[in-house]
Amino acid sequence: MAKKIIKKKAALPKKTSKVKKTVKKLSLKDQTIESLVELIRVTSTVVPDDVFKTIAAAAKNEVKDTTADYAMGIIKNNIDLAKFKSQPLCQDTGTVIFYIYHPPGFHQTPFKEMIKKAVTLATKKGYLRQNSVNSLTGENAGTNLGEGHPSIHFYEQKGQEVSVKLMLKGGGCENVSAQYSLPDTGLSAGRDLEGVRKVIIDAVYKAQGKGCGPGALGVCVGGDRADSAYFAKKQLLRKLDDKNSNKDLDKLEKEIVETCNKLGIGPMGFGGKTTLLSCKITHANRVPASFFVSISYMCWAFRRQGVVLNKNSAIKKWLY
Amino acid sequence: MKKLNYPFSPEAVRELKVGDMVLITGKLFTGRDAVHKYLHDGNKPPVNLKNQIIYHCGPVTLKDKKGKWTVTAAGPTTSIREEPYQWEVIKDYGIVGVIGKGGMGQKTLDACKEYGCVYFHAVGGAAQVLAEKIKSVDGLYLEEFGLPEAIWELSVEDFPVVVTMDAHGNSLHKDVEASSKEILKTVL
Ligand code: SF4
Numbered sequence: 001m002a003k004k005i006i007k008k009k010a011a012l013p014k015k016t017s018k019v020k021k022t023v024k025k026l027s028l029k030d031q032t033i034e035s036l037v038e039l040i041r042v043t044s045t046v047v048p049d050d051v052f053k054t055i056a057a058a059a060k061n062e063v064k065d066t067t068a069d070y071a072m073g074i075i076k077n078n079i080d081l082a083k084f085k086s087q088p089l090c091q092d093t094g095t096v097i098f099y100i101y102h103p104p105g106f107h108q109t110p111f112k113e114m115i116k117k118a119v120t121l122a123t124k125k126g127y128l129r130q131n132s133v134n135s136l137t138g139e140n141a142g143t144n145l146g147e148g149h150p151s152i153h154f155y156e157q158k159g160q161e162v163s164v165k166l167m168l169k170g171g172g173c174e175n176v177s178a179q180y181s182l183p184d185t186g187l188s189a190g191r192d193l194e195g196v197r198k199v200i201i202d203a204v205y206k207a208q209g210k211g212c213g214p215g216a217l218g219v220c221v222g223g224d225r226a227d228s229a230y231f232a233k234k235q236l237l238r239k240l241d242d243k244n245s246n247k248d249l250d251k252l253e254k255e256i257v258e259t260c261n262k263l264g265i266g267p268m269g270f271g272g273k274t275t276l277l278s279c280k281i282t283h284a285n286r287v288p289a290s291f292f293v294s295i296s297y298m299c300w301a302f303r304r305q306g307v308v309l310n311k312n313s314a315i316k317k318w319l320y
Numbered sequence: 321m322k323k324l325n326y327p328f329s330p331e332a333v334r335e336l337k338v339g340d341m342v343l344i345t346g347k348l349f350t351g352r353d354a355v356h357k358y359l360h361d362g363n364k365p366p367v368n369l370k371n372q373i374i375y376h377c378g379p380v381t382l383k384d385k386k387g388k389w390t391v392t393a394a395g396p397t398t399s400i401r402e403e404p405y406q407w408e409v410i411k412d413y414g415i416v417g418v419i420g421k422g423g424m425g426q427k428t429l430d431a432c433k434e435y436g437c438v439y440f441h442a443v444g445g446a447a448q449v450l451a452e453k454i455k456s457v458d459g460l461y462l463e464e465f466g467l468p469e470a471i472w473e474l475s476v477e478d479f480p481v482v483v484t485m486d487a488h489g490n491s492l493h494k495d496v497e498a499s500s501k502e503i504l505k506t507v508l
Contacts (some may be wrong), residue, residue, distance in 0.1 A: 067482050070341050074443040074480055079450040090445035091380050091393035126392070129380060171420075172398060172444065187508060198508050207503045208497060210398070210422045212444035257508050263500040268443055269423070271496050272483055301445040 032313040036118035043166045044127045046090045048080055048320035050239040051302045058274040068272025075300055090301040093128045094168040096150035100165045108154050119144050125200035137298040165306035173299040176207035182291040191291045196221050204260045204293045209269015212299035216278045220294045223284035235280035249281045326370050328438025333416045336483045338490040343478040348375045354469040356405040366461040369413040376420030378468030389457040393447035407431035423493035432487050439485035453479040455467040
């Protein structure tokens with residue numbers, strides 16, 4: 001089988017031609033690893049189109065010659081430069097989180113090994129920083145592998161296709177992510193959507209500029225503490241311009257963005273019109289005794305991508 | 321847009337006000353957790369920091385075959401971790417500027433006022449734009465802390481920052497927090 005990879009538009013032309021010239025055959029395993037490394041490269045160096053459009057619109061909206069305008073200008077330049085140089089958008093390349101959607105009968109264990117290999121390679125190539133630290137010893141093995149790293153989630157789906165989504169979740173924005181337990185007396189937030197609205201806005205206020213705003217939120221209403229946080233983060237896989245199929249949540253998402261942008265926190269907390277780029281909300285059942293609201297804050301360096309692999313494990317399609 | 325050119329001085333930084341957009345040209349010394357702790361523990365800095373600027377940054381660096389260093393990514397890291405130490409470093413070693421992200425607290429703000437120092441906020445995550453402004457790597461000290469934690473002496477040109485804490489007791493972080501709190505009350 002000929003080695004074939006669809007390069008993301010972002011790739012430098014020079015690199016594409018180099019790939020085309022190579023005619024050596026790759027094993028299925030090697031091809032998978034190569035596709036995964038390419039997924040990591042693009043995720044780390046290029047923001048997805050939907051995110052870029054939202055950032056560009058926000059940048060236009062800021063008042064000329066203000067600190068907010070200045071910050072948005074630097075952010076936009078950084079996005080262009082990272083893509084052009086094929087270098088990480090931010091030096092914190094974050095927690096590496098894979099979401100794999102596969103057909104019935106798929107073998108997860110060998111795929112996990114290929115992911116680990118790809119992560120090691122991508123680290124060597126500088127698409128990922130040596131970013132994984134043993135929490136007990138403080139040791140950094142320099143490979144981005146270790147207990148729980150990378151984070152990998154599998155989902156079985158109908159059909160024959162394998163698709164892989166990847167999120168690189170920065171540390172600064174993870175630090176301002178939050179979980180509330182309703183009712184919250186301090187905020188007069190009860191166990192209803194109005195209470196949910198209050199705690200989300202409070203989280204954005206508390207974050208100020210510390211999560212490298214303007215940020216984007218993934219939220220989960222309900223679930224136990226662990227699932228709630230997990231589902232909240234997974235909402236960041238949604239395109240920023242999509243619609244929530246639940247009417248009430250769709251309305252709440254829009255309202256939160258509008259309200260948070262009135263807070264005046266602005267890019268980097270310098271003050272300004274854009275505090276929040278988007279908010280995506282899902283829900284999960286809870287037990288009567290608890291009511292958690294989890295908020296996952298993503299920085300402007302919003303890194304997520306996804307690919308569909310063909311039967312030879314080459315990249316068939318980009319998902320964002 | 322204002323310019324701040326080397327050599328720096330307390331007088332020059334006292335001219336700057338919160339909200340000023342500044343392009344810095346000259347020298348920067350990186351220093352983060354390990355360096356601040358080292359100085360706090362009473363060790364002398366390996367370079368004279370008088371009238372210099374410290375940059376809270378753990379750069380990604382590459383050494384070429386001839387042994388020359390280049391910086392490939394150089395965004396700011398969160399400054400608040402240095403809050404227990406920063407005021408002392410300002411007082412004891414006479415630094416006139418701190419660059420980082422997220423802002424710092426009252427102790428640092430007070431030291432800025434007393435000794436003539438400002439806090440510059442770089443755009444978090446802008447690793448590529450900021451690395452482009454680094455024209456040369458002129459020195460490497462305390463390498464034993466690991467490369468991201470060492471002190472890197474860098475020459476920069478038009479390094480873009482915003483003054484968010486000035487030498488007159490003003491803090492943009494405090495102001496934005498206070499004004500957004502007022503608005504928060506009306507929307508909750
Ligand atoms: S919060 Fe995001 S942009 Fe900021 S330093 Fe971390 S990864 Fe980079």
